[in-house]
Amino acid sequence: MTLNSLQKGKSATITTITAEKELKNRFNSFGVVKGATVHVEQYTLAKQTMEIRINKTRMALRVSEAEKVEISQ
Amino acid sequence: MKTIKIALVGQPNVGKSHLINAFGHTRLKVGNFSGVTVEKKTIRFTRDKYNFEVTDLPGSYSLTDYTIEERVTKNFLDDGDYDLILNVVDSTNIERNLYLTMELLALDKKVVVALNMQDEAFNEGVIIDDKQLSKLLGIRCVPTSALKKTGIDGLMDAITQTFDTAKKTCHLQYSDPYEEEIVKITSFFTEKNYQTDIDLKTLAIKLLREDTQIYKKFRDEAIWTELQPLLNESYEHLYIHYKTKDLDGIYHDEKNALAKGAVKESVKFDHAKETGLTDKIDMVLTNQYAGLPIFLFLMWGLFQITFEWGSIPMDWIDAFFGAMIDGTKSFLGDTELASVIADGAIAGVGAVILFLPNIIILFTGIALLEATGYMSRAAFLLDGFFHRFGLHGKSFVPLVSGFGCSVPAYMAARVLKNDRDRLLTLYITGFMSCGAKLPVYVLIIGAFAAPEHAGNILFGVYIFGAFLGLVAAKALKMTAFRGDDEPFVMEMPKYRLPTFGMVYHAVSQKALMYLKKAGTFILAASVLIWFASNYPKYPEMVAEFETKIEQVSGDEEKVRALNNELSLYNLENSYLGQVGHASQPFFEPLGFDWRMAVALETGLAAKEVVVATMGVLYGLGDEEDEESSSLAEKLRANVTLPSAIAFIIFAMIYFPCLAASMVFRREAGGWKHWIYLFIFTTAAAWVLAFIAFTIASALFS
Ligand SMILES: Nc1nc2c(ncn2[C@@H]2O[C@H](COP(=O)(O)OP(=O)(O)OP(=O)(O)O)[C@@H](O)[C@H]2O)c(=O)[nH]1
Numbered sequence: 069m070t071l072n073s074l075q076k077g078k079s080a081t082i083t084t085i086t087a088e089k090e091l092k093n094r095f096n097s098f099g100v101v102k103g104a105t106v107h108v109e110q111y112t113l114a115k116q117t118m119e120i121r122i123n124k125t126r127m128a129l130r131v132s133e134a135e136k137v138e139i140s141q
Numbered sequence: 142m143k144t145i146k147i148a149l150v151g152q153p154n155v156g157k158s159h160l161i162n163a164f165g166h167t168r169l170k171v172g173n174f175s176g177v178t179v180e181k182k183t184i185r186f187t188r189d190k191y192n193f194e195v196t197d198l199p200g201s202y203s204l205t206d207y208t209i210e211e212r213v214t215k216n217f218l219d220d221g222d223y224d225l226i227l228n229v230v231d232s233t234n235i236e237r238n239l240y241l242t243m244e245l246l247a248l249d250k251k252v253v254v255a256l257n258m259q260d261e262a263f264n265e266g267v268i269i270d271d272k273q274l275s276k277l278l279g280i281r282c283v284p285t286s287a288l289k290k291t292g293i294d295g296l297m298d299a300i301t302q303t304f305d306t307a308k309k310t311c312h313l314q315y316s317d318p319y320e321e322e323i324v325k326i327t328s329f330f331t332e333k334n335y336q337t338d339i340d341l342k343t344l345a346i347k348l349l350r351e352d353t354q355i356y357k358k359f360r361d362e363a364i365w366t367e368l369q370p371l372l373n374e375s376y377e378h379l380y381i382h383y384k385t386k387d388l389d390g391i392y393h394d395e396k397n398a399l400a401k402g403a404v405k406e407s408v409k410f411d412h413a414k415e416t417g418l419t420d421k422i423d424m425v426l427t428n429q430y431a432g433l434p435i436f437l438f439l440m441w442g443l444f445q446i447t448f449e450w451g452s453i454p455m456d457w458i459d460a461f462f463g464a465m466i467d468g469t470k471s472f473l474g475d476t477e478l479a480s481v482i483a484d485g486a487i488a489g490v491g492a493v494i495l496f497l498p499n500i501i502i503l504f505t506g507i508a509l510l511e512a513t514g515y516m517s518r519a520a521f522l523l524d525g526f527f528h529r530f531g532l533h534g535k536s537f538v539p540l541v542s543g544f545g546c547s548v549p550a551y552m553a554a555r556v557l558k559n560d561r562d563r564l565l566t567l568y569i570t571g572f573m574s575c576g577a578k579l580p581v582y583v584l585i586i587g588a589f590a591a592p593e594h595a596g597n598i599l600f601g602v603y604i605f606g607a608f609l610g611l612v613a614a615k616a617l618k619m620t621a622f623r624g625d626d627e628p629f630v631m632e633m634p635k636y637r638l639p640t641f642g643m644v645y646h647a648v649s650q651k652a653l654m655y656l657k658k659a660g661t662f663i664l665a666a667s668v669l670i671w672f673a674s675n676y677p678k679y680p681e682m683v684a685e686f687e688t689k690i691e692q693v694s695g696d697e698e699k700v701r702a703l704n705n706e707l708s709l710y711n712l713e714n715s716y717l718g719q720v721g722h723a724s725q726p727f728f729e730p731l732g733f734d735w736r737m738a739v740a741l742e743t744g745l746a747a748k749e750v751v752v753a754t755m756g757v758l759y760g761l762g763d764e765e766d767e768e769s770s771s772l773a774e775k776l777r778a779n780v781t782l783p784s785a786i787a788f789i790i791f792a793m794i795y796f797p798c799l800a801a802s803m804v805f806r807r808e809a810g811g812w813k814h815w816i817y818l819f820i821f822t823t824a825a826a827w828v829l830a831f832i833a834f835t836i837a838s839a840l841f842s
Pocket of ligand 1: 151152153154155156157158159160199200257258259260261285286287288289512637638639640
């Protein structure tokens with residue numbers, strides 16, 4: 069299951085990150101790393117962009133980017 | 142007296158700028174939007190018998206080199222001249238901040254950590270045992286609050302003491318498998334008695350991360366032949382153990398694990414104290430349904446205020462410069478000198494300063510949006526729409542401002558942190574018709590359309606321009622700006638109340654930058670344009686007209702007509718007029734005569750001038766405005782409907798005015814882009830005007 073299919077208000081654990089280097093690095097510095105617990109805060113109406121929270125960091129990302137984050141609930 | 146050179150490093154928004162303000166009589170721009178400090182700034186002050194020289198590095202989440210900010214920071218840390226790193230950390234978000242700290246510790250430099258936002262951390266129930274953390278990391282960690290100005294003395298002591306004591310070797314202990322490989326490499330270097338001023342452990346880690354710079358360095362050294370097989374062996378071990386071949390990823394996992402461990406052993410979280418205020422605000426502001434309408438309302442409000450309120454001081458400025466022009470002329474008499482000063486320099490600079498109120502109001506608004514943290518939310522809401530056209534969520538700020546005036550709009554593009562996103566946005570900002578183009582549209586539409594349709598057509602022109610802009614963005618994205626999308630991933634900072642200082646600094650900096658431009662380059666260019674439209678002189682013609690005027694003296698109407706004929710003659714034969722004639726073949730296929738060509742060319746100085754020039758050229762004197770019905774009549778008599786349509790299209794898209802294009806040049810980063818923009822806008826304007834002309838000719842003939 070990938071992050072973009074997680075429902076609003078739900079949490080899950082990150083298992084793998086399949087993103088290419090640049091995005092992966094960006095994820096890394098925000099704490100989007102293997103083992104982190106991710107919480108979905110919000111989707112935009114068109115479901116193109118989502119807001120997630122990991123620990124204390126809230127961040128926005130595109131759904132296409134969230135596809136590259138594998139999770140397990 | 143000793144000088145301590147400090148590199149100030151931290152993730153975005155951790156309070157670096159505030160910290161600088163807290164320890165010296167220094168001021169810096171402050172904002173709440175991830176990474177406002179783009180330029181490198183150096184601050185000097187003296188304290189406790191030491192000279193301090195602080196270099197404020199742009200906020201970076203980690204030491205990579207994907208964005209400009211990160212590049213600047215990484216390069217400075219690698220090659221810059223400094224004694225000590227002061228790492229500012231947001232205590233409320235300690236773990237993520239320590240990721241960066243771990244990278245800094247691996248650099249083998251003296252490091253002091255400021256655990257900033259202590260006050261907020263306390264309120265949120267984050268309790269950090271700074272003694273314990275210091276022990277774990279092997280460096281001094283000092284709790285501070287830049288806002289409440291507490292802990293600053295302690296921080297200063299830690300800095301001077303660290304500076305005065307010898308550097309300790311980095312004693313971060315990675316996981317066993319990783320340490321094992323590090324030890325293998327370092328002991329190899331020791332055995333070979335390898336001489337280097339870099340710490341061996343640091344070197345080993347860089348090699349294990351396949352750091353390109355270190356690789357380049359070693360490739361030319363004799364030791365490389367022996368080192369390489371050793372490294373390959375280590376890589377194999379790591380691959381097997383971590384089940385991945387991503388060496389950089391392995392390092393990051395190691396580093397993050399260290400940070401996690403440090404937090405576990407030194408930080409306590411009192412979950413009862415979490416306020417969740419940001420959550421509550423976000424429930425409304427980024428709400429699926431309410432978010433967008435609220436955003437649109439806020440933007441509408443900002444836009445209204447900028448151009449409604451802005452018009453009041455603009456009238457004063459206009460009047461002031463008008464008076465100055467008249468004053469200069471009456472003081473110096475009707476001389477060439479008076480004309481160059483008044484009509485050239487003062488008028489030109491005045492036209493630029495005129496936009497200052499707009500700039501101040503708009504940037505106050507933007508500073509507030511950034512400082513509160515709302516800007517990221519807006520980008521979040523809009524990214525879906527803009528992304529379809531290859532733009533970024535934050536592009537909305539410059540694009541919307543573009544409807545008012547391109548000058549602040551280009552400046553506003555700085556909210557985009559990524560080079561390519563910013564450039565693309567800059568290139569299409571001009572498609573949003575600025576306020577100064579309004580008179581041109583009103584004049585032409587008024588001349589050709591029935592009054593009851595004029596409003597709708599005008600609105601249509603604006604919408605059409607914006608639509609073309611988005612299409613152009615898509616086209617550029619598929620050609621000149623082709624490439625993978627930059628990651629959008631963006632932090633949504635906590636909501637904070639902006640301080641007066643933050644807004645003041647952000648706005649005053651922008652305003653000063655703008656004024657400096659007006660005082661220098663635009664001054665010179667205005668004088669040049671004045672010269673081109675006033676020279677060469679035709680004394681015989683003037684004399685001839687003067688006699689004619691004398692003959693009809695008394696008849697106001699005729700004097701006016703003659704005067705106008707004279708200015709028409711002068712303008713047509715001035716250098717500018719000659720250019721107009723020369724460029725006529727270029728405009729011929731669009732159905733423009735030389736007068737329309739000249740009007741457009743003077744519009745390069747300022748779009749407001751287009752209507753005034755047409756007034757002169759169509760023989761009505763230069764006191765024309767778009768309301769005048771006689772100019773409209775003349776236009777109807779002289780210009781066909783298809784060429785009028787083509788004219789509107791051309792005026793809509795072609796090169797921005799002098800002030801705007803100079804700002805564009807600076808923001809885009811050089812003359813190269815200025816030339817590209819010129820070619821791009823001219824080509825687009827010409828082609829679209831030509832298509833419009835051809836279609837309209839076929840329809841209305
Ligand atoms: N409560 C509290 N707020 C702080 C403190 N220090 C800074 N802030 C707030 O944090 C926000 C960001 O501060 P800045 O000084 O702009 O942060 P910065 O690190 O310079 O940000 P960059 O522009 O990314 O370099 C502002 O809203 C400050 O008011 C602090 O010690 N306590």
